[in-house]
Amino acid sequence: MSLSLFVLQIVNGIEYGLLLFLVAxxxxxxxxxxxxxxxxxxxxxxxxxxxxxxxxxxTGSLLLAILLAIPAMVLIGVAVERLAIAxxxxxxxxxxxxxxxxxxxxxxxxxxxxxxNDVHGVRTPAALxxxxxxxxxxxxPAWRALTALACVCIGVAMRQxxxxxRFGMRVRAGASNAEMVEALGIDVRRLFAxxxxxxxxxxxxxxxxxxxxxxxxxxxxxxxxxxSFVVVVIGGIxxxxxxxxxxxxxxxxxxxxxxxxxxxxxxxxxAVMAAVLLWRPRGLLGxxxxxx
Amino acid sequence: xxxxxxxxxxxxxxxxxxxxxxxxxxxxxxGQVHALIGPNGAGKSTFLNLLSGELRATAGLIRxxxxxxxxxxxxxxxxxxxxxxxxxANLFPELSCADCVWLAAQSRLPxxxxxxxxxxxxxxxxxxxARALEWCGLAARGDAIAGRLSYGEQRxxxxxxxxxxxxxxxxxxxxxxxxxxxxxxxxxxLLRKVARGRTVVLVEHDMDAVFSIxxxxxxxxxxxxxxxxxxxxxxxxxxxxxxxxxEEIP
Amino acid sequence: MKRRLILxxxxxxxxxxxxxxxxxxxxxxGKAMIGSxxxxxxxxxxxxxxxxxxxxxxxxxxxxxxxxxxxxRFDLVNPIVTLPLCVAFAAGCALIIGWLSLRATGVYFIMxxxxxxxxxxxxxxDSPALGGSDGLFVKxxxxxxxxxxxxxxxxxxxxxxxxxxxxxxxxxGRVLEGILGNEQRTRSLGYPTRRYKLVxxxxxxxxxxxxxxxxxxxxxxxxxxxLGWRQSGxxxxxxxxxxxxxxxxxxxxxxxxxFIEHYGERVTAHWNALIAALVIAxxxxxxxxxxxxxxxxxxx
Numbered sequence: 001m002s003l004s005l006f007v008l009q010i011v012n013g014i015e016y017g018l019l020l021f022l023v024a025x026x027x028x029x030x031x032x033x034x035x036x037x038x039x040x041x042x043x044x045x046x047x048x049x050x051x052x053x054x055x056x057x058x059t060g061s062l063l064l065a066i067l068l069a070i071p072a073m074v075l076i077g078v079a080v081e082r083l084a085i086a087x088x089x090x091x092x093x094x095x096x097x098x099x100x101x102x103x104x105x106x107x108x109x110x111x112x113x114x115x116x117n118d119v120h121g122v123r124t125p126a127a128l129x130x131x132x133x134x135x136x137x138x139x140x141p142a143w144r145a146l147t148a149l150a151c152v153c154i155g156v157a158m159r160q161x162x163x164x165x166r167f168g169m170r171v172r173a174g175a176s177n178a179e180m181v182e183a184l185g186i187d188v189r190r191l192f193a194x195x196x197x198x199x200x201x202x203x204x205x206x207x208x209x210x211x212x213x214x215x216x217x218x219x220x221x222x223x224x225x226x227x228s229f230v231v232v233v234i235g236g237i238x239x240x241x242x243x244x245x246x247x248x249x250x251x252x253x254x255x256x257x258x259x260x261x262x263x264x265x266x267x268x269x270x271a272v273m274a275a276v277l278l279w280r281p282r283g284l285l286g287x288x289x290x291x292x
Numbered sequence: 293x294x295x296x297x298x299x300x301x302x303x304x305x306x307x308x309x310x311x312x313x314x315x316x317x318x319x320x321x322x323g324q325v326h327a328l329i330g331p332n333g334a335g336k337s338t339f340l341n342l343l344s345g346e347l348r349a350t351a352g353l354i355r356x357x358x359x360x361x362x363x364x365x366x367x368x369x370x371x372x373x374x375x376x377x378x379x380x381a382n383l384f385p386e387l388s389c390a391d392c393v394w395l396a397a398q399s400r401l402p403x404x405x406x407x408x409x410x411x412x413x414x415x416x417x418x419x420x421x422a423r424a425l426e427w428c429g430l431a432a433r434g435d436a437i438a439g440r441l442s443y444g445e446q447r448x449x450x451x452x453x454x455x456x457x458x459x460x461x462x463x464x465x466x467x468x469x470x471x472x473x474x475x476x477x478x479x480x481x482l483l484r485k486v487a488r489g490r491t492v493v494l495v496e497h498d499m500d501a502v503f504s505i506x507x508x509x510x511x512x513x514x515x516x517x518x519x520x521x522x523x524x525x526x527x528x529x530x531x532x533x534x535x536x537x538x539e540e541i542p
Numbered sequence: 543m544k545r546r547l548i549l550x551x552x553x554x555x556x557x558x559x560x561x562x563x564x565x566x567x568x569x570x571x572g573k574a575m576i577g578s579x580x581x582x583x584x585x586x587x588x589x590x591x592x593x594x595x596x597x598x599x600x601x602x603x604x605x606x607x608x609x610x611x612x613x614x615r616f617d618l619v620n621p622i623v624t625l626p627l628c629v630a631f632a633a634g635c636a637l638i639i640g641w642l643s644l645r646a647t648g649v650y651f652i653m654x655x656x657x658x659x660x661x662x663x664x665x666x667x668d669s670p671a672l673g674g675s676d677g678l679f680v681k682x683x684x685x686x687x688x689x690x691x692x693x694x695x696x697x698x699x700x701x702x703x704x705x706x707x708x709x710x711x712x713x714x715g716r717v718l719e720g721i722l723g724n725e726q727r728t729r730s731l732g733y734p735t736r737r738y739k740l741v742x743x744x745x746x747x748x749x750x751x752x753x754x755x756x757x758x759x760x761x762x763x764x765x766x767x768x769l770g771w772r773q774s775g776x777x778x779x780x781x782x783x784x785x786x787x788x789x790x791x792x793x794x795x796x797x798x799x800x801f802i803e804h805y806g807e808r809v810t811a812h813w814n815a816l817i818a819a820l821v822i823a824x825x826x827x828x829x830x831x832x833x834x835x836x837x838x839x840x841x842x
Binding site for chain 3: 037039087093095097098099101104106112113226230233265270273278281283
């Protein structure tokens with residue numbers, strides 16, 4: 001592997017990892033604060049991508065489509081939380097898995113009914129349809145660079161919000177102890193709705209950013225969902241920092257796997273997960289294992 | 293000189309910066325009831341959880357019959373003869389009393405990885421379970437669902453389950469906590485009966501009960517041993533009075 | 543007693559279909575009964591041990607793929623050889639995956655079993671040597687003839703039911719009951735609970751393998767979608783619909799779901815939406831499943 005190809009793979013891996021981080025951070029946040037394991041999270045990614053495609057066809061501009069789609073995703077998040085997820089807070093994991101699995105089926109059918117089974121390409125905005133040279137032979141498309149930059153900015157913003165604001169304090173309190181939040185007199189219903197719709201929007205945004213890179217196709221949410229689970233398992237559930245490192249690890253492992261061991265690329269990611277589990281059963285940044 | 297059944301050497305457990313149990317060295321002699329007392333947060337429950345293997349020690353040693361069991365899992369310890377009860381009733385809330393005790397008694401079979409013979413046909417398990425229930429005054433309550441028992445009865449069931457595993461060392465974590473006066477008296481009587489000929493480590497706040505059943509008493513404060521001695525020595529100790537008893541006993 | 547009569551009648555009726563020789567019903571009910579085996583064996587984990595596994599479809603698929611491989615590459619079809627091989631293979635994989643997954647608990651366990659399932663899915667889906675996304679035909683089947691395959695499936699359902707109900711009444715089943723109710727306490731009573739859970743996982747995996755073997759025998763075909771997580775989700779739905787913690791519930795739930803799927807497909811092209819609505823409704827309004835509607839039953 002030449003040096004420039006190697007650098008390109010690193011860049012690709014990090015970029016993919018950052019996109020995964022957007023999805024996984026929502027998943028881990030929703031589990032950490034609401035205590036709900038949301039299988040429909042991948043569907044939000046898919047919905048985001050389809051909305052980006054559909055709206056950009058209508059408006060002729062992907063950027064405008066994204067601006068319109070984000071509030072739409074927030075609304076979808078609020079609706080799903082109020083109508084379905086809110087009924088799950090006191091229920092066991094099995095109910096959560098099954099109900100959100102039902103939502104996955106529902107969203108898949110919805111996508112099929114509204115947009116059909118075709119694969120759609122999404123064009124990058126003309127202003128960003130140029131590439132940067134990377135080494136002698138490789139190039140880096142501007143849209144990809146922008147995507148990576150956006151993910152980094154969102155990650156930093158999330159960190160600032162969670163660590164520095166009053167709202168972030170409530171989120172952290174909610175993640176560590178839901179009863180305490182109630183005792184502090186925080187409106188849990190509102191907190192949960194905000195966190196869930198934020199998670200929905202993050203997953204949707206990841207789908208919108210990925211749409212020009214991967215095309216838009218049925219079932220695109222599921223691969224991402226499973227990989228986000230792997231990210232969360234590796235990073236430690238409930239930990240955004242863990243999701244960040246886990247996502248980069250998975251992104252790099254997946255990218256290099258595809259180059260070095262084609263055919264087994266997807267298996268490598270899971271091998272990494274198995275290794276982490278053997279070493280730390282609750283993830284890299286999860287609570288240390290205690291035999292209790 | 294009576295034999296030491298269980299011994300800890302500089303046993304320590306830290307939670308972050310807090311040392312819940314801090315260098316505790318104690319010896320528990322065969323056939324004795326040894327009480328641990330101390331104010332809330334003194335580390336008594338943590339100490340018991342270390343002994344029963346449910347928490348890992350940060351440092352120090354635990355010896356049971358001379359063998360190092362510091363890192364032994366709770367299920368191994370149970371099969372080595374260590375039985376315990378819990379502070380809050382820790383039962384199988386959906387099972388009947390008889391089934392709870394049955395499960396406890398069945399654990400003494402050489403192996404429960406038995407797939408084809410109906411459990412009811414293990415007669416000796418049934419006998420042991422019935423005996424434990426009867427001992428604890430629950431013979432008539434076999435069909436009652438554990439989760440619906442009164443608080444006192446749940447304690448009786450806890451003790452019955454423990455006895456059904458035929459332990460040689462009993463760890464009792466506040467068996468009287470939360471009980472009314474009459475219920476407490478009933479459990480004290482039961483404990484007295486249970487303790488006969490057995491080695492007991494008792495954590496309890498009820499001083500009258502502690503001084504009436506125990507052969508030895510250790511006072512823990514802030515995770516450390518303040519004093520160990522016979523009940524009368526502990527009662528007489530000025531340091532103990534000052535640190536602890538003065539607040540509880542007028 | 544009444545429940546037993548209903549079960550006997552259902553078993554006898556299903557058995558009698560073998561003599562009808564009707565191609566459609568043999569295929570349809572054969573598939574439905576394979577669903578019963580899957581649902582009962584998954585319920586051993588979900589309803590009786592409290593382990594929500596999404597790896598069940600993986601063991602189903604692994605055994606089916608092994609049969610296809612044995613048949614296509616080695617011309618090995620004799621069920622006396624292939625059946626034990628395929629079931630043992632599924633059990634072996636369950637041992638490895640279970641050993642790793644059971645290091646995790648709660649939601650971690652769910653996610654890890656899901657991840658392993660998808661790993662296997664992509665392994666089969668992405669490698670042309672294993673048939674790729676189209677799957678594989680089973681050239682020669684262990685049991686030729688639909689009626690014979692149907693009888694084999696019917697026998698398997700009955701045996702699996704008897705085996706599991708026997709196991710659950712044995713000391714082993716009592717320990718599982720303890721783990722379901724309070725694992726930590728079961729452990730402190732002297733049971734190495736992780737080992738008991740692993741054994742349950744392996745037994746369930748082996749039975750899922752049996753189901754996969756029978757399915758490949760009946761249809762002569764395997765594809766990676768049968769192995770994916772959505773399939774696992776569907777088996778979970780069957781268990782919940784029938785009633786977790788009972789054996790007859792999931793067994794009958796599988797039959798019911800097969801009918802819903804069949805007639806739903808006729809009524810609307812979007813029958814998946816129908817299933818989705820059903821799943822959501824059952825979770826929200828009928829958490830104990832259809833068996834929960836039968837008064838006075840708790841355990842099979």
